[in-house]
Amino acid sequence: MTLAPAITNIEELKAHPALARLLEWNPAVPQSVKFDRDELTIWVQKETIREVCAILRDSPDCPFNYLADLTCVDWYPSEPRFEVVYHLLSIPTKERVRLKARLDGSSPVIESVTSVWPSANFYEREVFDLFGVRFTGHPNLQRIMMPDDWEGHPLRKDYPVEGYR
Amino acid sequence: MTQFPTAVDDQATGQSPDQRMDRSIDSTMVLNMGPQHPSTHGVLRLVLEIDGETIVRMKPEIGYLHTGIEKTCEAKFYQQVVPLTDRIDYLCPMTNNLAYCLAVEKLLGLEIPPKAQWMRVLMNELTRINSHLVWLGTHAMDLGAMTVFLYCFREREDVLRFFEMVSGQRMMTSYFRIGGLALEPPLGFFEKVKKFADRFPGNVDEYENLLTGNPIFMMRTKGVAHLSAEDAIAMGACGPTLRGSGIDIDLRRDAPYSGYENFNFKVPVRTEGDVFARYLCRVAELRESIGMVQQALAGMPEGPVKADAPKVVLPDREKMKTQMEALIYHFKIITEGFAVPAGEVYQAIESPRGEMGYYVVSDGTAKPYRVHMRGPSYANLQTLSKMCEGQLIADVVAAIGSIDVVLGDIDR
Numbered sequence: 001m002t003l004a005p006a007i008t009n010i011e012e013l014k015a016h017p018a019l020a021r022l023l024e025w026n027p028a029v030p031q032s033v034k035f036d037r038d039e040l041t042i043w044v045q046k047e048t049i050r051e052v053c054a055i056l057r058d059s060p061d062c063p064f065n066y067l068a069d070l071t072c073v074d075w076y077p078s079e080p081r082f083e084v085v086y087h088l089l090s091i092p093t094k095e096r097v098r099l100k101a102r103l104d105g106s107s108p109v110i111e112s113v114t115s116v117w118p119s120a121n122f123y124e125r126e127v128f129d130l131f132g133v134r135f136t137g138h139p140n141l142q143r144i145m146m147p148d149d150w151e152g153h154p155l156r157k158d159y160p161v162e163g164y165r
Numbered sequence: 166m167t168q169f170p171t172a173v174d175d176q177a178t179g180q181s182p183d184q185r186m187d188r189s190i191d192s193t194m195v196l197n198m199g200p201q202h203p204s205t206h207g208v209l210r211l212v213l214e215i216d217g218e219t220i221v222r223m224k225p226e227i228g229y230l231h232t233g234i235e236k237t238c239e240a241k242f243y244q245q246v247v248p249l250t251d252r253i254d255y256l257c258p259m260t261n262n263l264a265y266c267l268a269v270e271k272l273l274g275l276e277i278p279p280k281a282q283w284m285r286v287l288m289n290e291l292t293r294i295n296s297h298l299v300w301l302g303t304h305a306m307d308l309g310a311m312t313v314f315l316y317c318f319r320e321r322e323d324v325l326r327f328f329e330m331v332s333g334q335r336m337m338t339s340y341f342r343i344g345g346l347a348l349e350p351p352l353g354f355f356e357k358v359k360k361f362a363d364r365f366p367g368n369v370d371e372y373e374n375l376l377t378g379n380p381i382f383m384m385r386t387k388g389v390a391h392l393s394a395e396d397a398i399a400m401g402a403c404g405p406t407l408r409g410s411g412i413d414i415d416l417r418r419d420a421p422y423s424g425y426e427n428f429n430f431k432v433p434v435r436t437e438g439d440v441f442a443r444y445l446c447r448v449a450e451l452r453e454s455i456g457m458v459q460q461a462l463a464g465m466p467e468g469p470v471k472a473d474a475p476k477v478v479l480p481d482r483e484k485m486k487t488q489m490e491a492l493i494y495h496f497k498i499i500t501e502g503f504a505v506p507a508g509e510v511y512q513a514i515e516s517p518r519g520e521m522g523y524y525v526v527s528d529g530t531a532k533p534y535r536v537h538m539r540g541p542s543y544a545n546l547q548t549l550s551k552m553c554e555g556q557l558i559a560d561v562v563a564a565i566g567s568i569d570v571v572l573g574d575i576d577r
Contacts, residue, residue, distance in 0.1 A: 003274040003506060036508055037271055065398055068513065069522050069539040087511050087522065087539075091398065091412060094419045098511065119401025122547050130235075145231040145576065154236055161240045 006036035016040050017062035018088070018097035025055050039098060046101040046110050049086075050137075053099070053116045056088060062095055064088040067113070070123035072131045076157035081105030082133055086113070103133060112138040130155035193221050198561065200229050205565060206303065207572030209546075218557050223550045230576035238536035242502030243269055244343055244479075246536060251337040253538055254574035256296040259288045259328075260516040262341035265536075267422055268512035268523040269343045272505050275474055279466040281345040282424035287358070287461035288331070288340065289423075290454040294365070295324040296517035296569075297451050304444070304566035305376060308385045313375050320368050323361050330354050344478035345471035355462055362458045369451050377448070386441040390552035390564035393438055400551055401544040404519020405450065406568050409443035411436035416515040423514075427464070428457050440567040447569075450517075477503050502531030516541055518569050540574040 010033050013019055019042060022030050029052060031043040044052050056064040069087040080102040088097050101110055112135035113120045124135045125144040132153035135141055143150065152159055199210040208229035214222040234253060238246045250265045251258040263285055270277060302317030325335040331350050332340040340347050376382045392402065397410040407414060415432040417425045433449035435442035471478045479498055480491035497503075507529040513522040519541030526535040545568040552564045 006508075037274075037510055039509075039511060041509075067401060068520060069511065069524060069537070071524060071537040071539075073526055073535050085524070087524070089513075089520075091414055094414075096511070096513075117401065118399050119544065119547055122543060143228075145228040147228075154233055159236075161236060 003037070006034050008032065008034050013040065016097070017059065017090075017093070017095055018042065018056055018064060021056060021059045021062070022052065039096070041098045041100060043100045043102065046084075046103055049084075049099070049101050050111045050113055050116060053086065053088075053113045056097070056099075057116055062090050062093045064090045064095070064097060066091050067117040067119050067123075068096070070113075070120055070127065072127045072133055072155075074131060074155065074157045076105070079105055082108045082131060084110055084127065084133060108133040109136060110134075111136050112141075114138055129153070132156065192216060196558075200226075206570055209565070209570060209572055209575075211549075211561065213558065213561070215558065218559075220553050220556055220558065220561065223553050223561070225546055225549060227546070227572070227575050230572050232577070234577045235536055235538065238533055240532065242531050243505060243533060244498070244502065246533065247342060248337065248339045250538075251339055252573065253577055254516065254518070254521070254540065254542070254571050255336060256299055256571055257292045257517050258336060258338045259285075259292040259340060260514065260521060261538075262339060263289060263423065264512055264514045264516075264521050264523045265525070266341045266343050267514065268510045268525040269505065269533075271510045271512060272508055272525060272527050273343075273474075273477060274506075275344055275472050275477065277345055277423075277472055278469050279424070280468045281470045281472075283461050283465050284346055284350065284470060285341060285423045286425060286428065287458060287465075288328075290457045290461070291324050291327055291358070293454045293517045294451060294458075295321055295328075297447050297454075298324070300447065300517075300566070300569045301372060301451075304563075304569075305382070307562045307566045308382060310375060310379070310382060313372055316368070316371060316375075320365065327354070327358055327361070330357070342471075342478070344474055345469070349470055355465065358458065359462050362455055362462065365455045366452060369448065369455075373448060376444070383441065385560075385563055386444060386567075387437075387439060389440045389560045390556060390567060391437075391439050392548055392552050394436075396551050397438070397548065400548040402519070402548045402568075403541050403544050404515070404517070405443050405446040406519065406545050406548060408432065408434045409446045409567075410438040416513055416520060420513065422512070428460050430457055440563045443567045504529060504531050505533075513539070518542055518571065518574070519545060538574075538577055540577065542568075542570045542572070542574040546570055546575055 013033050013035050029044055029048055034041045066089040068089045071085050073083045075081055082103040084101045086099040124138055127133050128141050129143040129145050130153055193214050193216045196213045196215050199205040200208040210226040212224040213220055234249050250261040253261050298317040298321040302314035305313035328338050329335050332338040392410050394410045394412055397407050413434045430453045433446045435445055475494045480495050484491040485495050505527040507527050509526040511522055511524045513520050521541050522539035524537040525533055528534040553561050
């Protein structure tokens with residue numbers, strides 16, 4: 001059981017098409033990067049997430065045109081509490097990249113990417129329902145899994161596993 | 166630059182399509198289909214806004230089967246999550262097991278012995294056959310062909326018997342474990358699978374004789390529920406739904422896992438993008454899968470079926486009774502689990518319905534910090550509105566069948 005150490009130096013990872021495209025567009029956008037277990041993660045500022053997604057989708061050499069997954073991780077009690085995670089796939093080149101945006105626990109709000117990929121609709125509703133993260137510009141931000149009158153967001157770490165009784 | 170159609174507000178009214186659905190409109194009627202409707206394959210509820218027989222808008226309502234599996238996973242040890250994964254997509258339990266095990270093995274950096282990898286491929290392709298048979302049977306029955314259903318379930322029974330042979334269970338198998346397989350396959354297992362694999366292509370011919378050239382079936386499926394390639398990508402379709410729209414992608418070939426790079430198979434792609442194209446893709450996949458089962462049987466390597474990692478893999482019962490270390494490791498794994506190095510992994514595999522992804526985050530303890538399942542049915546369900554708007558109510562049944570939804574996978 002040997003694991004290669006993670007690479008976090010942005011210079012060493014420049015060759016990856018997603019990172020190369022983002023650096024070309026705006027070198028200040030990738031806040032930090034990590035290459036671990038053959039997967040590249042790029043942290044971006046939450047304000048830029050929709051633009052970043054649009055830039056990557058329309059990248060000429062390696063278009064990340066498919067939103068494979070969108071979810072969230074709750075790092076309660078540390079701050080910034082939430083990490084919204086985007087898994088992108090490039091159908092022509094089969095490259096993958098993971099984007100992350102950090103959100104504060106007090107008012108977790110991020111721009112919706114439904115205008116980039118309509119498929120984000122259900123995923124963002126699920127994250128809203130189970131984590132309480134709001135997506136601005138979403139066409140129909142309502143609960144999807146839980147009943148409409150449910151209180152609380154079950155996948156938050158401060159929500160008990162057995163529920164409130 | 167591709168211009169994707171967007172799900173944004175209607176310019177004229179300033180209302181989203183979903184909001185418009187919620188109020189009654191004079192000339193149209195809102196019809197509720199499901200959740201207890203036999204052709205919705207589970208508890209899917211569709212709110213249809215209809216103008217006569219034509220669908221103006223459709224809104225899927227889900228969540229009836231939500232059991233909070235993702236939350237439950239966070240309270241279990243890594244090895245205790247495996248049986249939960251069976252219950253997500255109950256038509257392909259082994260595919261779920263595999264995706265989860267591969268993700269955790271990648272976090273651990275575990276090497277899996279070749280025999281376990283080949284067995285995983287063999288069982289996965291049998292699972293694909295099992296799942297496609299249920300799909301074909303129910304899809305044909307929705308469209309009025311009863312005989313195909315009976316034929317398909319006859320063969321499915323054989324596959325379920327194989328599952329029972331290796332794992333003792335017909336559906337909730339939990340046969341793949343972190344680090345390999347639960348058990349060696351029993352004596353006589355390969356001979357029985359071989360017999361089935363020799364006979365099965367003839368059975369597929371039988372189904373195709375009943376359906377592929379059948380004028381009624383073609384009228385119900387050809388040109389129905391059309392989905393263009395651009396829409397398919399934008400709406401997040403995957404698997405046979407995406408391949409039926411002309412996108413050539415299959416993770417078994419494009420991002421091989423568990424030794425799939427050793428197998429020869431074709432990826433069936435159709436460009437028509439209608440229900441019939443998706444039907445042809447899946448039937449062709451049945452033939453490719455049985456080809457892979459034959460290859461797996463012919464090339465099955467010898468050796469152990471569990472990785473050599475005593476801290477992760479449970480020891481054999483025999484060793485436990487004779488060796489002190491084995492007993493200690495067994496006790497430790499059962500009572501306190503095993504720590505997984507901190508990190509995160511997104512492992513995507515090709516399930517019968519498309520890309521099934523497991524996103525596992527570890528914080529270095531014995532319980533997963535977060536497990537997220539990216540279900541292929543969840544992604545495919547979003548395309549349903551696009552397919553059905555402007556079509557007839559009767560075609561909704563054909564469209565649901567053609568994307569092969571499993572509600573357990575959607576609601577989790």
